[in-house]
Amino acid sequence: MFALTRPAARSDFTGFDAPIGGADATGGSATSPIRACKLASTVPVKMALGCSGVPVSTEMHTIQVQKVGNAKDNAIPIDATPTDAATVGNAFRLDDAASGQWHFDVATRGLSKGVWQIRVTLADGSPAHVVHRTED
Numbered sequence: 090m091f092a093l094t095r096p097a098a099r100s101d102f103t104g105f106d107a108p109i110g111g112a113d114a115t116g117g118s119a120t121s122p123i124r125a126c127k128l129a130s131t132v133p134v135k136m137a138l139g140c141s142g143v144p145v146s147t148e149m150h151t152i153q154v155q156k157v158g159n160a161k162d163n164a165i166p167i168d169a170t171p172t173d174a175a176t177v178g179n180a181f182r183l184d185d186a187a188s189g190q191w192h193f194d195v196a197t198r199g200l201s202k203g204v205w206q207i208r209v210t211l212a213d214g215s216p217a218h219v220v221h222r223t224e225d
Contacts, residue, residue: 101139102217106190109134109219120158122204125222131172132195132221134207136181137188144189148212150181152193157220158204166208170196181209197223 104110109124109132126132134152138145153166168179173194176182181191195207200223209217 101142102136102211102215104136105217105219106135106137108132120204122220122222125224126197128200128202128223129198132197132207134181134193134195134209134219135184135190136209136217137190138211139189144187145212146183146186146189150191150212151179151210152181152195153179153208153210154195154200155206155208156201156203157206169193169207170199172196 136150138150152169154169155166156164171179171194173182173192176193179193181193184190184192202223204220204222207219207221209219211217
């Protein structure tokens with residue numbers, strides 16, 4: 090399940106592209122996520138970034154996952170594991186410099202069933218979060 094919660098940012102982040110979608114906090118929460126994904130699957134996280142209308146095609150934007158839900162589930166964030174060989178570590182890869190399109194395929198293999206938050210940190214330090222539920 091996916092839900093976006095994000096404070097104001099310094100970059101022109103307008104939200105995550107499909108299949109996640111969304112740029113505001115109306116898409117659900119950790120207690121009421123709106124999308125689910127299968128364990129041992131891939132969750133594509135895509136976003137277009139700009140600064141004052143100019144596409145961002147440099148810098149490093151990173152991604153982590155964190156189990157959330159209730160107080161005992163709130164774990165330390167861990168670096169997301171990519172399913173894409175073109176991705177290095179937990180850094181997004183640039184798909185299209187002309188549009189500032191970035192991409193990271195998150196592997197759900199190794200995650201447990203439950204509610205997970207995908208935590209993105211943009212190069213300028215701005216956070217973006219998406220909550221999803223993993224199922225059998």
